Amino acid sequence: MTGEKFSYEEVRKASMIAKVRELYHSNARFMTLVCNDRGDHFELIYYFERESDILEIRTKVRKGEVAQSVTPIYSCAFLAENEVKDGFGLNFMDLAADAGGVLLRTSETETLLKPATGVRPPLFWTPARCYLECPARTNVPRYLREIAEGKFEQAYETILEVNPLPAVLGRICLAPCETACRRAKNGEPISIRALKRFVADRVGLKPRKVHRNPLTGKKVAIIGAGPAGVTAAYYLGLLGHSVVVFDKLPKPGGMLFVGIPKYRLPKDILFAEIEARFKEAGVEFRPNNWIEDLDELFAQGFDAIFVATGAHEGAKLRVEGEEHPRVIDVLDLLREVNLYDRKPELGEKVLVIGGGNSAMDAARVSLRLGAKEVWIYYRRTRNEMPASPSEVEAAEAEGIKFNFLAAPNRIMDGGKGKVKVGFIKTKLGKPDAAGRAQPEPILGSEFIVEADTVIKAIGQVVTVPDGFKLERDDKGRIKVDPETLQTSRPGIFAGGDVVLGPSSAIESIATGRKVASSIDLFLGGGGLPEPKLELEFIWRPSPDDVINMKRINSPELPVERRVSTFDEVEQPYSVEDAVREASRCWKCDWYE
Amino acid sequence: MSSSEKKYTILPFGPQHPVLPEPIQLTLKCDEEKVVDVNVNLGYVHRGIERAGELNDYKRNVYLVSRVCGICNFMHSLCYCMAIEKLMDLRIPERANYLRVFWAELNRVESHLLWLGLFADAMGFESLFMQFWREREFIMDLQEKTGGNRIITGTNNIIGGVNRDINGELVDDVERTLTKLRGRVKALEPVITKDPTFKKRTVGKGYLPRDLAVKLGAVGPTARGSDIRTDVRMEGYAAYGELEFEPVVEKDGDSYARVLVRFYETLQSIDIMLRVINTLRKMENGPIFVKPKEWPDGETISRVEQPRGELFYYVKANGTPYLERLKIKTPTLSNLPPLLAMLPGSELADVPVIVLSIDPCIACAERYVKIGKGGE
Numbered sequence: 001m002t003g004e005k006f007s008y009e010e011v012r013k014a015s016m017i018a019k020v021r022e023l024y025h026s027n028a029r030f031m032t033l034v035c036n037d038r039g040d041h042f043e044l045i046y047y048f049e050r051e052s053d054i055l056e057i058r059t060k061v062r063k064g065e066v067a068q069s070v071t072p073i074y075s076c077a078f079l080a081e082n083e084v085k086d087g088f089g090l091n092f093m094d095l096a097a098d099a100g101g102v103l104l105r106t107s108e109t110e111t112l113l114k115p116a117t118g119v120r121p122p123l124f125w126t127p128a129r130c131y132l133e134c135p136a137r138t139n140v141p142r143y144l145r146e147i148a149e150g151k152f153e154q155a156y157e158t159i160l161e162v163n164p165l166p167a168v169l170g171r172i173c174l175a176p177c178e179t180a181c182r183r184a185k186n187g188e189p190i191s192i193r194a195l196k197r198f199v200a201d202r203v204g205l206k207p208r209k210v211h212r213n214p215l216t217g218k219k220v221a222i223i224g225a226g227p228a229g230v231t232a233a234y235y236l237g238l239l240g241h242s243v244v245v246f247d248k249l250p251k252p253g254g255m256l257f258v259g260i261p262k263y264r265l266p267k268d269i270l271f272a273e274i275e276a277r278f279k280e281a282g283v284e285f286r287p288n289n290w291i292e293d294l295d296e297l298f299a300q301g302f303d304a305i306f307v308a309t310g311a312h313e314g315a316k317l318r319v320e321g322e323e324h325p326r327v328i329d330v331l332d333l334l335r336e337v338n339l340y341d342r343k344p345e346l347g348e349k350v351l352v353i354g355g356g357n358s359a360m361d362a363a364r365v366s367l368r369l370g371a372k373e374v375w376i377y378y379r380r381t382r383n384e385m386p387a388s389p390s391e392v393e394a395a396e397a398e399g400i401k402f403n404f405l406a407a408p409n410r411i412m413d414g415g416k417g418k419v420k421v422g423f424i425k426t427k428l429g430k431p432d433a434a435g436r437a438q439p440e441p442i443l444g445s446e447f448i449v450e451a452d453t454v455i456k457a458i459g460q461v462v463t464v465p466d467g468f469k470l471e472r473d474d475k476g477r478i479k480v481d482p483e484t485l486q487t488s489r490p491g492i493f494a495g496g497d498v499v500l501g502p503s504s505a506i507e508s509i510a511t512g513r514k515v516a517s518s519i520d521l522f523l524g525g526g527g528l529p530e531p532k533l534e535l536e537f538i539w540r541p542s543p544d545d546v547i548n549m550k551r552i553n554s555p556e557l558p559v560e561r562r563v564s565t566f567d568e569v570e571q572p573y574s575v576e577d578a579v580r581e582a583s584r585c586w587k588c589d590w591y592e
Numbered sequence: 593m594s595s596s597e598k599k600y601t602i603l604p605f606g607p608q609h610p611v612l613p614e615p616i617q618l619t620l621k622c623d624e625e626k627v628v629d630v631n632v633n634l635g636y637v638h639r640g641i642e643r644a645g646e647l648n649d650y651k652r653n654v655y656l657v658s659r660v661c662g663i664c665n666f667m668h669s670l671c672y673c674m675a676i677e678k679l680m681d682l683r684i685p686e687r688a689n690y691l692r693v694f695w696a697e698l699n700r701v702e703s704h705l706l707w708l709g710l711f712a713d714a715m716g717f718e719s720l721f722m723q724f725w726r727e728r729e730f731i732m733d734l735q736e737k738t739g740g741n742r743i744i745t746g747t748n749n750i751i752g753g754v755n756r757d758i759n760g761e762l763v764d765d766v767e768r769t770l771t772k773l774r775g776r777v778k779a780l781e782p783v784i785t786k787d788p789t790f791k792k793r794t795v796g797k798g799y800l801p802r803d804l805a806v807k808l809g810a811v812g813p814t815a816r817g818s819d820i821r822t823d824v825r826m827e828g829y830a831a832y833g834e835l836e837f838e839p840v841v842e843k844d845g846d847s848y849a850r851v852l853v854r855f856y857e858t859l860q861s862i863d864i865m866l867r868v869i870n871t872l873r874k875m876e877n878g879p880i881f882v883k884p885k886e887w888p889d890g891e892t893i894s895r896v897e898q899p900r901g902e903l904f905y906y907v908k909a910n911g912t913p914y915l916e917r918l919k920i921k922t923p924t925l926s927n928l929p930p931l932l933a934m935l936p937g938s939e940l941a942d943v944p945v946i947v948l949s950i951d952p953c954i955a956c957a958e959r960y961v962k963i964g965k966g967g968e
Contacts, residue, residue, distance in 0.1 A: 030809045032921040034906045047893065047904070052827060054893070076808040076929035079634075080921075 010058045013068060019057060020070045023048050028055060030070070033080040035088050042090050046070065046077075064576045066091045066150040091579065093150035128589040130177035130192060135510035136162045139531060140177050140192055141589040147195055147582035156203040159196060161531045163509055164234040164277045165227065167205060168256060170197025171265050171570065174357075174388050174504045182586055188551040190585050197554075198573045205272040207279040213240035218523045221246065221297045224308035225285065226254020227505045228496030230274050231512025232306050232519070235528055237281025239520050244302075245278070246289040249339065252278075254310050255497070256505060258335045259358070261365050262566040267338065292467040294492060304491050304519045307468065307478065308512070311460040311497040317353070321411035326419040330354075330362040330457040337365060347452020348372045351421060353408055354457035355385040360392060362455040363400045367563045374400045375449075379407040379426050379439040394556075398563050407439060409446065411454065420450050460502045470494070477501055484518040485511065493519055552581045600628065603940070607636050611714045611944040614954035618947065622940055630935045632928055637955045645918035650676060650888055650909065651751060653918070657905075658746030660920060661956040663703045665746035666695045666739075667898045668920075673749045674829060675894035675907040680751075680884050687872070688753035688880045689831035694868045695738070695745055695754075696830070696896070697861040702731040703899035704858040705777075707951050711851065714944045715793040720783055727780075730773045734766060753881025763873050767866065774862045784855055794848035798934040798946035801845055810930040811923045812901020813857065814950050817850035819843045824897035835864055847949040854899075854951075887913050898923055900951045924950070924957035 011019050031047040031054075041062045048055040061067040069092035071078045081092050130140040139158055146155035159166045173193050181189035218241045222229045225247040233243045251257055252274045256265065278285055291297065297305055314329030316322065328344075330352075336342045350366040352359050355378035363374045376395070378385060381404045385392060396402075406423040414420040425445035428437040462476045471479045471488040478487055478494040485493050495511035497503055517528040555571040556562075562569050573581065601622045607615035615636035621629035641660055645653050657672045658665040670692055677684060709724035732742045738758050739745030748754050758766065784790060800810065805818035815822050816839055823839035825832045840856045842849035888909035896903045901923030908917040927950040934946055 027806060029806060031902070031926070032904050032906075032919075034917075034919045036908065036917050045906070074807075074809070076926070079925055079928060 007053060008056045008058070013059050013061060013065075016057065016059045017068050017070070017073070020046070020073050023050070023055065023057075024073050026050060030074040030077050030080075033077065033084060035084040035090065037088060042067075042088060044084070061090065062576065064580060066093045066575055066579055068093050091150050093152065128587075129180040129182060130190075131589065133176040133180035135176070135504075135507045136513065137510070137531070138162050138177070141585060141587055143199070144190065144192070144195065144582045144585040145587065147199060148579055148585070150579060152199050152202045155199045159199065162513060163506070164231050165273055165505075165509065166196050167200035167269050167273045168227075168265060169506060169509070170194070170200050171269075171568075172256070172260055173506050176506075183551075183584065191551060191554065191581055194554040194570070194573060195578055195582055197570075198578045200273075201572050202575075205269065205276050207276040210238065210280045212238050212280070212282065215242065216240045216523065216525065218242065218303045219244070219301055220304045220306065220519060220523075221300075221302040222306045222308065223247075223291050224254055224310055224496070224498075225249075225252035225274070225287075226308055226310050226496055226508060227256060228308040228310075228508040228512035228515070229254065229306065230277060231509045232308070232495070232516040233283045234277045234281045235513055235516035236519060237278075237283045239516070239525055239528070241520070241523065243281070243283045245283055245285045246291050247285070247287050248290045250287045252285060252287070254308075255312070258312075258338050259331060260338075261334060261361050261368075262338065263364070263368070263562065263569050264361070266568050292465055294468050294489075298491070304493065304522055306515055306519060307464075307470070307487070307492065307494040307498060308496040308508075308515075309464065309498050311462040311502050313461050313463050314456055315459045315461050317408060317411075317456055317458065319408055319410055321413075324411050324413060324419055324454075326417065326452065327411060327454045327456065330358045330455050331460065333362060333365060333455060337369075343369055345369075346371050347417070349451045350374045350453050350455060351449060351451040352376045352455045352457055353421075354378065354459070355380065355387060356457065356459065357387045357391055358459075359457035360387050360395045360400075362457045363395055364398060366453075366455065367398055367400065368566055371453075375403055375451075376400060377403045377406050377408070377423060377449075379405065380428060380437060381405060384428075384436055394569065397559055399559075405439065406447075407441065409441075412448075414450050418450055418452055419454055420448050421454055422446055422448050460497075462498055462501060464498060468492075475501060484521075485515050486518065486522070491522065493522075549580070549584045551584070552577045605943060605947075607633075609944075611710075611948060612952075612954075613710070614952070616952065616954045618935070618943075620935070620940070620943065625940050627935050627938050627940060627943060630932055632932060634954070634958060636958075638958045639955070642918050642920060645920075646915055649913035650915055651913075653915070654749055654751065655747055657920070658744055658749075661898075661922070661953055662743055663706060663953070664699045664898045664900075664903075665744050666692075666699045666749065667746075667896050667903055669746035669749040670696060670830070671894050671896040671903050671905045672907070673751050674896070675892050675905045676751050676884075676888050676909075678892045678894060679888040679890050679907065679909055680886065682752050682882055682884060684753050684830075685879045685882065686831070687757070687875055687878050690868050690871055690875070691754045691756070691758065691880060692749070692830045693832060693835065694758065694865055694872075695735075695748060697865045697868070698731060698735055698738075698745070700861045700899045701858050701865075702728060702735070703951075704854045704861070705731065707854060707899070707948075708851070708858070711945070711948050712790075714948045715790070717790065720780070720790075723780055723783075727773060727776050730769055730776075734769055737762065738766065750881055751884050753879070755881065757877070757880050758869075758872055759877055763869055767869050770862055770866055770869070774859065774866075777858055777862070781855070784851060791848065793942070793945055794851055794949075795844075795846060797847045797938060797942045798949050799846050800930055800934050804933055805845070805930060808929040808933055809926050810901075811926045812898065813850055813853040814901065814927045814930055816841050817853045818845035822902075824895045824902050827895070829894075829896065831868070835867060837864060847945055850949045887911055888915075891917075900924060900953060901926060922953065922956040924953045927952070928957070 028048040028050040031049050034045040036043040041060045044059050046057040067090055069081055084090055128141050143155040143158040175193040177192045178189040183189050220236050220241050220243045222233050222245045225245050229245055233245050237243045253270045256270055294305055314331045336344050346366050346369050350371040352362045359376055363376050366374050405426045407426050408421050409424045410422040412420040425442045426439035429440040432438050473479055478499050480487050480494050480499050485495050487494050493515050495515045496508040521527045554573055557569050603620045603622055605618040605620050606612050607617045617633040619631045620627050648656055654669045657668045660668045705724050705728040709721045712720035735745050736742045739748050748756050800818045802819045805815050821839055821841050840853050842852050889911040891908040894905045904921040906919035910916045931950050
């Protein structure tokens with residue numbers, strides 16, 4: 001064509017959106033989008049016109065990856081991009097399905113459309129299993145769908161409705177949802193936890209723009225900046241209360257900080273995420289503050305108090321010679337490592353007693369501190385171990401050995417800085433109230449093992465300062481009203497491990513949110529609203545479509561690098577894998 | 593939905609609707625008689641033309657793309673031929689370029705007269721509808737005389753030029769008919785500029801402000817009705833570079849402005865054709881096409897100003913007779929987002945007039961689009 005200038009630019013996927021924004025500000029007109037199938041990738045060519053110049057922006061998107069939509073900038077591109085999406089099966093991130101919000105002045109969440117083929121409006125909602133199993137009631141199917149459609153930020157918001165720490169929980173959650181997943185029947189549940197982590201990493205740890213209610217003038221004190229305390233502080237802050245969080249440690253996180261090794265949860269992520277939540281909700285954090293007396297807090301003008309001090313004391317073995325200096329508790333070990341950043345000398349051979357996740361942590365941390373031989377002794381068998389299977393597998397992969405059906409019965413000094421542990425062999429007996437078989441000792445089967453260090457990892461107990469003047473049960477836990485979580489004293493609430501006994505982070509988060517609601521009611525508010533269920537028009541795959549899709553496990557560091565450093569073992573998904581993994585979901589919540 | 597919330601009526605407009613010649617669904621959300629929200633659903637007449645373009649050899653595609661749109665078939669084949677000629681680096685004889693302009697403008701006048709009739713029909717102005725369509729018959733006769741067909745003249749385009757000439761007595765015949773037609777169309781001007789009923793149905797309806805039109809990528813008369821001076825013909829493809837003219841631009845941005853743009857463009861196109869005929873008469877009879885030497889290779893785009901706006905072709909060839917990719921973007925696809933912005937706030941009874949004011953040509957616009965909330 002004569003008289004027409006033509007400019008051409010090839011940009012990387014990541015920088016495309018910035019380039020398009022630049023064009024928008026120079027008043028370029030979006031012309032069209034051409035997509036070419038190039039075998040292993042798609043070539044996207046966006047054409048723009050500025051005055052009489054034609055500008056061409058090319059970008060490559062590998063197959064299976066998600067392209068970045070330009071509809072947040074050029075809303076009129078939604079037709080062209082939807083065209084490519086339907087014609088080539090290429091998904092766009094942030095793609096507007098209609099001109100909604102930008103063009104339409106009255107656009108609402110509900111849609112007007114009868115979906116075209118393959119999609120019918122769902123008629124009724126029923127809780128999916130993953131949703132039911134999650135103590136915090138995260139709407140798992142919804143965020144999986146949002147990930148599958150490339151709407152990562154929306155997925156992040158969905159998680160944050162009930163869980164303020166997705167980056168943390170995406171790393172350390174026990175993921176009861178995955179056990180409950182319908183696809184777990186053939187051994188391949190959706191990697192819900194890893195997808196949560198992917199979304200959190202993708203969106204980032206910066207404070208978001210949130211709506212915070214106008215200040216109510218009420219003050220709430222929260223003792224303990226663990227998962228329960230942080231959750232309550234976040235939601236109370238959003239409701240408009242002035243929240244102050246006290247913690248005896250120099251940094252927030254509670255057990256997440258001191259009780260979880262760095263290779264599972266890098267501490268900078270933990271601190272950054274909590275800080276972001278505190279900033280969004282206007283929460284004040286006072287570290288290094290040991291609270292002894294609750295009346296003092298009331299005197300300082302607080303209207304309500306939430307006690308979430310956790311369970312930070314290791315349980316006793318209750319055997320002879322337990323006070324030996326080479327017998328340490330896993331919490332003490334982790335505290336040394338996490339809090340003081342020291343490298344305690346453990347010697348060559350380390351024995352770990354216990355079968356929970358903290359036993360796995362103790363063993364894996366010992367390896368990283370230079371132990372050559374690490375044994376885990378457990379008094380039941382592998383099937384009864386409370387540790388999550390993935391943790392056990394990871395420990396095994398790193399070369400940790402197991403000895404089952406053996407219980408310690410005495411500890412002796414071995415001389416030369418060594419320690420001897422007497423074990424007695426056990427067999428499985430009748431199940432207890434919880435359904436777990438009780439170990440019964442076999443008489444005369446005692447054997448002695450020598451080691452440099454013995455690490456106890458048999459659980460924690462709750463200790464509450466007497467100055468709190470709260471009623472406690474026989475295990476030392478604070479007694480609360482199960483509905484409101486209010487303690488024996490009005491205005492004082494309790495939650496997390498201090499009420500539940502040692503439990504998972506997601507359970508603590510669930511109680512934290514519950515407490516936030518009841519404190520708000522106590523202070524005259526309306527409580528937290530239940531997460532809204534929105535009618536979604538979803539693509540319902542037939543089982544044939546997804547049944548053959550295999551689970552994609554998140555990549556891990558090679559073992560050689562794992563055992564020598566505290567680097568994070570689990571690595572995040574690529575966008576491609578995440579979308580594919582999320583699209584395996586059967587979407588068992590909406591029905592027709 | 594709780595009972596305290598406002599109740600809206602949701603009204604499907606199409607895919608079958610008396611004013612719509614082609615199937616498109618607009619889902620209107622109405623608060624009594626006011627439209628508050630609208631969404632669009634396409635996909636009812638998808639024909640797979642882009643794919644078919646990869647299966648034919650490149651010469652036969654001329655006949656294929658002539659059938660993308662019946663009314664502006666010459667423009668489609670012109671745009672396609674221009675793209676291929678660009679790839680082959682062919683110099684088209686001057687006479688062929690003028691002939692191309694002639695037929696393209698003939699298409700434009702036909703389209704605008706047809707649309708002016710349909711638009712009058714949509715608001716119930718039956719007699720005006722018949723007037724415009726009667727004048728359109730002159731154009732059809734001219735297309736048959738010069739191009740061999742009442743509708744499909746696009747096949748006159750071949751790669752490298754055109755395959756019919758206008759000379760001898762035909763030139764005088766065409767000139768006579770066009771002059772007569774110009775007078776008859778001009779005679780209808782007062783109906784549009786003075787008639788109070790016509791104005792009541794159009795003035796202020798479907799308002800599209802200039803900045804929104806730019807943002808939403810409006811093209812053609814829809815953009816020119818909103819005070820945007822845009823016309824691909826100004827780029828000077830074919831012989832347009834030698835024919836001086838100004839795009840018709842109106843300031844108001846409502847349906848009436850778009851009617852005026854199209855009406856005056858009709859007159860302007862007739863003038864352009866008269867000038868082209870004069871040039872052809874003076875020009876010596878010469879070659880009207882050059883033969884392509886090799887198979888096309890490389891990729892390119894080409895644009896043509898269609899009656900409805902900018903037509904866009906993307907062609908990727910690979911040195912074989914078969915194209916690797918053919919992408920067609922018709923102006924209607926660009927004008928749908930502006931339409932969605934015009935409708936909210938209007939009266940339900942005005943919806944047909946506003947929808948027609950962008951001159952929708954749905955079957956041309958259909959590639960694959962299947963739109964739905966949530967990207968299903």
